Amino acid sequence: MSRVLVVDDDPRLLRTLSIALRGHGHEVLTSADGRGAVQAALEDDPDVVILDLGLPDIDGVEVLQQVRRASIVPVIVLSARHDSDDKIEALDLGADDYVTKPFGVEELLARVRAAVRRSSEGTRAIGTVSTDRFTLDFADRRATVEGEVVRLTPTEWRLLETLCRNPGHLVSQQDLLRQVWGPSYGRESNYLRVYANQLRRKLESDPSRPMHLITEPGLGYRFVL
Structure with missing residues (x-):
């Protein structure tokens, strides 16, 4: 059974999501404000956090930042903000997925299942990956x-x-987007370009001629040791 923390100041939405999540076998914790959310996320050990950005005391972005300083729990952001810049900011601050309101409950449940699955896959020890650099x-x-x-x-x-779970093997753009950003993603190849370039600047000796994070144009990426 997965434990899900739902953070939203709308009591009707909290009730609706709590009923739906419990009906699918999840244990549910709730919080209607940011301070309670941070405390619950860090003390009650949830498997997934569903976080509304529009909270009455602390902005949801600040809640996300506080949680990320101490935890890698998957966070699914809920927001009425549809702008792609808001999505990118939330994802770059550590959100695992971004759902815009209004949304279907079944869609959100699917995203919760995907977040739990990705989290459990992430706990499988990859160990340490080393190159000469x-x-x-x-x-x-x-x-x-x-x-x-x-x-x-x-x-x-x-x-x-x-990428490192399958070193040397091609991982398609669609698989990368769905595994890293969530099940509703698959066409946002620009996300991959941005993050691949960021990683090359940080890791590669010559980012313009990468030796480890390789792009296969139109297909995907591979990590080469």
Whole structure:
């Protein structure tokens, strides 16, 4: 049974989601404000957090940042904001998925299942991946380049984890998008270009001629040791 923390200041939505989640076998925790959400996320050990950005006390973005400083629990953001910049900001700050209101309950349940699945896959030890230039310690989420610690965002770690589970093998754009960003993604190839370029600047000796994070144009990406 998965434990899901639902954070929203709308009591009707909290009730609706609680009933739906319990009906599908999840244990449900709820919070109607940001402070309670941070406390519950860090103390009650949920498997997934469903987080509304429009909270009465602390903005949901700040809640996300506070949670991410101490936890890698999957976070599905709920928001009435449809702008792609808002989505990119939330994802780059560590959200695992982004759902715009209004939404279908069945769709959200599918995203919760996907988040739980990705989280359980992520707990399978990849161990440490090392090249002549950099080392990626997936257990501790610690990256070093020529001995210096380099900060990677949660999204960058998820992208690397997906690629490093199958080193040397092509992972399609669609599979990468769905595994890193969620089941509703599959055509946003620009996301992959942005994050791949960020990772190359951080890890590769010559980002314009990468040796490890390789693009197969029109197909996908592969990680080469």
